Amino acid sequence: MSIRERFDLELNETQEQLIEMSDYAIAALNRSMDALMNHDIDTALEIIEDDAALNRMEEEINQHVILMIAKQSPVATDLRRLVVTLKVAADLERVGDYAVNIAKETIRIGKQEHLPPITLLQEMHEMASKMLHQVIEAFIAEDIIKAKEIAEIDDQVDDLYGQAIRQLMRSGAEDPERMNQVTQLAFICRYLERSADYATNIAEQLFYLVRGKRYDLNS
DSSP: OOOOHHHHHHHHHHHHHHHHHHHHHHHHHHHHHHHHHTTOOOOHHHHHHHHHHHHHHHHHHHHHHHHHHHHHOHHHHHHHHHHHHHHHHHHHHHHHHHHHHHHHHHHTTTOOOOOTTTTHHHHHHHHHHHHHHHHHHHHHHHHHHHHHHHHHHHHHHHHHHHHHHHHHHHHHHHOGHHHHHHHHHHHHHHHHHHHHHHHHHHHHHHHHHHHHSOOOOTT
């Protein structure tokens, strides 16, 4: 096996690791919202415990990429791909962290009946999850057209975020005794909005990979 063939094989292995990590991170985000909606404290606790596995995945990708750079001395295009891989792995790890944060807020809310704005949080989650799925598919296919669509969905998530925060503030004013839940749901709004932002970040990394230039898809 030639040096180039060995490098391509290791590169494919790294991409498979990244796909596995993305599946795990998106599943964690979905599970955290299911736990919230179902007042499922046990699942919320599991999500917190399982986060260590996602952290290990990121560390394995980091070590793999660093060894490839050290051993193979990749040319510019290959080096760009490896750097992008590191950045995408870091973004996915952050999505996993937000899933953990949602799980923690779920535990704090406990069995309290949810305030009406919870429906907007569900919409935000559905969009963020869709964005993450689509951007990983785009990344695998190196499809920058699909990646551009991610930023357009992100604008909708931002709009929902504003609506949800305004509704939560009204709910708190009308029922001050439930301000704790207002605060916790507001945090969850932020975690979902940031998860969508990380999908856009990955789309921007894809543009950099394909075109070799940085693009701000949120502008």
